[in-house]
Amino acid sequence: MGQGQSGESHQVSTEELRSELAHRFTQRCFNPLELYSFKDVFHSLADKQAHISYLKEDTISRFLEIPDILGVSSIIFQIVSYLGAFPFGQDAPIILGFEPMIMILVVMTERYKRVLQKGSKNRVKLLFRAMAVYDRKEAQQEEQLNLTKTEINIPKAPSNHITGFAVDEAMEYDEEDDDDDLALAALESVDAIDAFKHSDAPMAQSSIPSDNLKKLIMLLLLIAPLGVQESLARNSERLSGDQLDGLRSTANNILAAFVNVEKFPGVKIHAFTTVISTSLPFLFNGFNALFEHFLFSKNIDFTKRKESAAESAPPAVAPIIEQPLLQETGEILDLNVLSQLSFFIPGSSLFRRLRLLYSGGDAGFSMGSFETKVFNWRAPTILLVAGNRISDPPDNGQERAFSDTLAPKRFPDSSRSSRVVFGVYLSQPWHQTHKECFGDADTLLFQLSPVHEVFHASKINTDYASFTKPPIPHPGIAFGAPHPKPKATAGLAPHINLGAVSLVLDSSFEFGVFTHNYTSGGGAFHNSQIRKKDWQDRFEIESLEVWGCGGAHEAEEQRKCWEWEEKEAEARRRINIGKGDIEADRALLEMAGLIGGNRSGGSMN
Incomplete structure (x- = not known):
């Protein structure tokens, strides 16, 4: 870039490079209508001073309808003021003129992927820089500590001691991780890679x-289901009373994945990137639809075009009534938990597509009712279980009987919170297992409370899920545990064989146990990346739900299966059997088509 005929090099300023990059983004990331709309929106909102048009914090907050009660407007403005300086973060905060707003939109809507081939995987580090503050005192203390260690030659502490949360440990941070992939890719796209330099902290x-971060998570929970051009004000009912309390509680559970707030005041880069990559990959997806609002102008009138096409248009049909985000609320799943799930399960599989298949509070806590309600669903399902931790040693006979099926407890509880919520995402239909587990590598085992975390499936160990009934010893539902052996080969093993990372529910759905044996190195599900320790939660089940992921087609298929089973059951009830003539009873059943051929009506003896 840059050498004229005189041989003297021309030093391109950061302003010129940013302007050139903004021009490229403008041409390739927006269609003409979007660009026209954005220009109209920007000029209608902008304040002017000395021939400079710019947007202010309260202007952006009002336009995006960010609720005041969340107290997050200043945080959003801090983020966009940093992103507006992209790819030169050292210039932040920046006045939000037209070109900086272009930069903000391409990052927040991820449209940069249309231009940047390299470094376009995510925007996590960029958003960290946009929210982070530099701790000068900590930096000075760390520098002094390193100097002292060098002077007296103190060896490094052994690395095999497990202290708890990964974010609680002192981390060796690779300075190369400071590289901002997006900024480097952006400068490379305009052939100006040499202009990159680190002036950021x-x-x-x-x-x-x-x-x-907690305030931002509350906003992200609120905007997670937001569709393009949907108003955030439509969710105002979630900002009062019990729903607001639930929003705060859910945000606290997610924040606990990043940092132990009782020990540390802030979230470090290592914890931030680790948690997002493993447990919250879709955390920031709500920003895409929120900032799309800038690309839609209410001043554009399409009525004339509609009127001119009215004569040739087919007869009008009744408008489609929009389905609610969640057709019914469960004892565990509500709108806040639904948004929490969408941070690691694509929202397209969740919002307006979940159906409550089974609830222990309604259908009864039994494997029979579970099987009747769930087994005919031919699409992915989400199981959620909530309960309260039981004491060690147990308080009563029922707790003691359950504990006796487990090996003596040698791992501590996961936290001081008594209430726990766990869950499983299964992409395969449910069925009874006799010898081996079912499920696939898409299976997810997760915890929602008091700490949010997702445990991904191994591709080597396939003990994903089992549904066992007597006479198999220790029947019940298990995830991540080896399939129990048949009674004849079980030997004298008195205890349930728990997996290294597993969730097991007993056959009466009274008790459950979640085990995280970090020392063993994992099994069907990988170890935690943030809680590097052994722990186990034994709990009394309070609520158990299974939700089906799917639409009308899956529901219709399930209805047909239920209808067929009901007819079969009714046919069995109407047959006059049991009078002592076994051969006559068998003949009646064969005539009804219930036994014989390839069907079995069970033993008559």
Whole structure:
């Protein structure tokens, strides 16, 4: 870039490079209608001073309808003021003129992927920088500590000691991780890679204040189901009373994945990137639809076009009534938990597509009712179980009887919170298992409360899920545990064989146990990346639900199966059997088509 005929090099300024990059984004990331709409929106909102048009914090908050009660407007403005300087973060905060807003939109809507081939996988590090603050005191202390260690030659502490949360441990941070892939890719796209330089504070000495991240998570929970051009004000009912309390509680569970707020005031880069990559890959997806609002102008009138096409248009049909995000609320699943699930399960599989198949509170806590309600669903399902931790040693006979089926407890509880919520996402239909487990590598085992975490399936160990009934010893539902052996080969093993990372529910659905044996190195599900320790939660089941992921087609298929089973049961009830003539009873059953051929009506003896 840059050498004229005189041989003198021309130093391109960051403003010129940013302008050139904004021009490229403008041409390739927006269609003409979107660009026209954005120009109209920007100029209708902008304040002017000395021939400069710009957007202010309260203007952006009002336009995006960000609720005041969340106290997150200043955090959003901090983020966009940083992103507006992209790819030169050292210039932030920046005045939000037209070109900086172009930068903000391409990042927040992920349209940069249309231009940047390299470094376009995610925007996580960029968003960390946008939210983080530099801790100068910590940096000075760390520098002094390193200097002292060098002077007196103190050896490094052994690395095999497990202290708990990964974010609680001192991390060796690779300075190469400071590279901003998006910024490098952006400068490379305009042949100006040499212009990249780090003037930002090192990420290792920066952190996101915990309270700020909590407020942002509350907003992300609120906007997770937001569709293109849907108003955020439509969710105002979630910002009062019990629903607001639930929003805060859910945000606390997610925040606990990043940091132990009782020990540390902020979230470090290592914890931030680790948690998002493993447990919250879709955390920031709600920003896409929220910032799309800038690309839709209410001043554009399409009525004339509609009127001119009215004569040739087919007869009008009744408008489609929009389905609610969640057709019914369960004892565990509500709108806040639904948004939490969408942070690691694609929202297209969740919002307006979940159906409550089984609830223990309604259908009864039994494997029979579970089987009747769930087994005919031919699409993915989500099981959720909530309960309260039982004491060790147990308080009563029922707790003691359950504990006797387990090996003596040698792992501590996962936390001080008594209530726990776990879940499983299964892409394969349910069925009874006799010798081996079912499920596939898409199976997810997760915890929602008091700490949010997702445990991904191994591709080697396939003990994903089992549904066993007597006479198999220790019947019940298990995830991540080896399939129990038949009674004849079980030997004298008195205890349930728990997997390294597993969730087991007993056959009466009274008790459950979640085990995380970090020392063993994992089994059907991988170990935690943030809680590097052994722990086990034994709990009394309070609520158990199974939700089907699917639409009308899956529901219709399930209805047909239920209808057929009901007819079969009715046919059995109407046959006059049991009078002592076994051969006559068998003949009646054969005539009804219930036994014989390839069917079996059971033993008559």
